[in-house]
Amino acid sequence: MELRMAVTKRFGAFDLETDFTTSGEAIGVFGQSGSGKSTLVSLLAGLAQPDAGEIWLDGECLYSSSRRIDLPPQRRRVGIVFQNACLFPHLDVEANLLYGYRRCAPENRSIDFKTLIGVLRLEELLKRGVNRLSGGERQRVALGRAILANPRLLLMDEPLSALDDSLKFQIITYLKSASEEFRIPYLFISHSLIEVRLMTEKVLAVAGGRITGQMTPEQLARQRMGQSQVGYINLLDVELKRRLGGLYAYRWGDTELFVSAGDDAPRAVFELSSRDIILFKKHPEAISARNLLKCTVLDTFPSGNKVGVELGCGGRKLVAEVVVQAADELAIQARSEIYAVVKAASFRRLG
Amino acid sequence: MLTLTPADFGAIALSIKVAVVATALSLPLGFLYAYLLTYRTFRGKVILEVLVNLPLTLPPVVIGYLLLISLGRNGFLAPLCDLFGLRLIFTWKAAVLASAVVGFPLLVRSIRIGMEGIDPQLIQASRTLGAGGIDTLFTVILPLSVRGILAGSSLMLARSLGEFGATIIIAGNIPGVTQTIPLAIYDYASSPGSERAALALCLVAVALSVLVLFCHEALGSRLSRRD
CATH class of the missing domain: 2.40.50.100 (RNA polymerase II/Efflux pump adaptor protein, barrel-sandwich hybrid domain)
Incomplete structure (x- = not known):
């Protein structure tokens, strides 16, 4: 996926001005709230119009003020997973999932419905009304619905922010596995450095309506270490070895770590x-x-x-x-x- | 004993017919009108806003009179009626028109309140899932406005059942032709010795209104249960 965005947009006192080209399959957009991330999402999906500039996705012009091109959202094939799932309350899970699929031109349909519900484990939920789903289930349905529309780019706009911590990491697994399985490139928008590090291989840092840099998540984390309240967060992938009184002993590489907050899960x-x-x-x-x-x-x-x-x-x-x-x-x-x-x-x- | 004459039954049937036809004809227009006011920005929108609410504040008699002079032989709408071969004045169709005009603001207001309660991100979601504007209108906005549509229809139906001022001016008060319940009550009330007959029709009017409101509540709670 290759994306070029050179646009300006003014909203009252806030103005967004970007000029970047990026390519990759898992790209993060990182910034604090109010930095312009959501505006970026709206402009890219066609839900808001830039004041001027150009947007190109994989060699196709989505917007150009000079050439008077402005593809409507339904023709951009840019899907969104919103923070609050945004499922249609009058439709059941299956009808929600198929909403985009039915509107996708047959030649663009490459994702199989059955495979998708298998990957996202939605079999049991298909006939359920969306008001009877838990937060995590809602977000899985929203993800499935966006993927079934066969987008060429998926925008995940803070998809984990409304979920509690334990659910977040379950959903991350689904987000990653589904995007990889169906080869859908995504922009992952978040204000959480940990989420960005887990989800992406490249990050656009946004601040004050400007793109302040493009780097790897690791570089971003190191750069922010000095100013962050919590320093640099090491993520340690470990395997449980044994219990030792009140402690848990885990294998981490060739080393053994003793941890108080462990449990009996093997990994x-x-x-x-x-x-x-x-x-x-x-x-x-x-x-x-x-x-x-x-x-x-x-x-x-x-x-x-x-x-x-x-x-x-x-x-x-x-x-x-x-x-x-x-x-x-x-x-x-x-x-x-x-x-x-x-x-x-x-x-x-x-x- | 309160009894109803065959003429009273005629008035009741006509009232129901006029109210149902007026509401049914106004619904699609009211829905589009509410959609325009809620979701579209265009020049002159404020004029549409004022225009739709005008019948709420104008005396119904004034509305009736304005309709009469616009639809009358020399009125500016007369050629339009001629074109479709419509003869409205002093027919039951005029009563429908009067009810439609007077009840329209209630319909639009209720639908609009329903539409304003729809999460805008649902509409954005449908657009990014490949639905165009009209597709979104019918597959997302319409089903999610059902409550507003229902509320507006019941209000309008009830209002139409009681319409008097505009109706008497453009439809007249012709028994068996344009005489609805309120017009019949007016007739009874102005002729001595007909108090009981007037009261009987009053009770019918109350019963009809209660029925409409009851149906509205019942449908509303069924919709909530469905959620």
Whole structure:
């Protein structure tokens, strides 16, 4: 998918001005609320008209003020998954799912209804009224409905924001697996860095109605580490080994981690903030923290007044942060050896 | 004993016919009118807004008189009637017209309230799913306005059953031809010794209104249960 948007749009005091070209299959649009993300979505889907400029998708012009082209939304084949599902309340689940499918030209229909309901596990829900669905079910139906319209680009506009944490990560699995299975490129719009990191391979950062940069989610996370309240969030994919009293021991690469907030599920993802990692130059004798990891410094990077330290540990990577003075005192540099200490209570379960 | 004469039955039947025809004919127009006012922006919209609400504030007699002079032999609408071979003045069709004009604002207002309650993102969703404007109008806006349409129709039906001022001017008060319940009551009330007959028709009018409102409530709660 290749997208070019060079448009301006003014709404009272707010003005949006973008000029970017991007390509890829899983692109994030990241910014705080009020930064212009939703306006971008509306302009791209044809739900609002730019004041001037051009929008091109895969070589086709969707909008051009100079050439007087403005394809109506129904001819753009740009689908949206809204924050609040937006299912039609007068139709049951099946009729909602088929709404876009029936309106799609037969030559563009490549998605099979049965396969889709299998992937999204909607078999049981087909005859149900949409007012009798849970939040997660509604969002799965909304996703299915958008995909069945066979769009060439799917806009996911904060699709997880209305869901609670545990549901979010279930739905992420569906969003990813469905888009990959049916090869539908998407723009994932979100104000949550974690969601963007889990869902995308490239990010457009938006602030004040401007695109401030295009980067990988990893670069964005590192760049924001210094100014973020929570630092850099490490995402650790782990496997349960055993229980140890009140603690859970997980395998993470070649290392073993002790975690308080574990459970009996065989696999889990934990968040660990860069701020919850303490670095020691030498092996500390006796410590209360349950995790002492011997690491190699792979790289350091500046972020605000902090220094990010990328650590290699048992075949995995971990990012810690220290203030500049500490980095100097410990003489942290690439290839040096260092000990990282993490309390068992510092891990937060994702989902 | 309160009894009804054959002429009274004629008036009741005519009242129902006029109210039903006026409401049925106004519905599609009222729906489109409400759609234009709710979803479209165009020049002169404010004139349409004022025009639709005018019958609410004007005395019905004034409306009747204005209709009479526009549809009369030298009225500006007369050629249009001639074109379709329509003779309206002093026929039951004139009573339909009077009821339609007087009840129209109630219909449009109710439908509009229903439309304004529709989440705009549902309309955006239907557009991005490939539905054009007219498709969206019939597959999303119409079914989701059903409550407003129902409320507007009942109000208009009830209002039409009671229409008097405009009707008496353009349809006259001809027993068996244009005499509806209110006109018949008016006749009885102005002739001495007919109090009981007037009262009997009054009770019929009350019963009809209650029936209309009752049906409205029953259908409304059925719709809510469906959700």
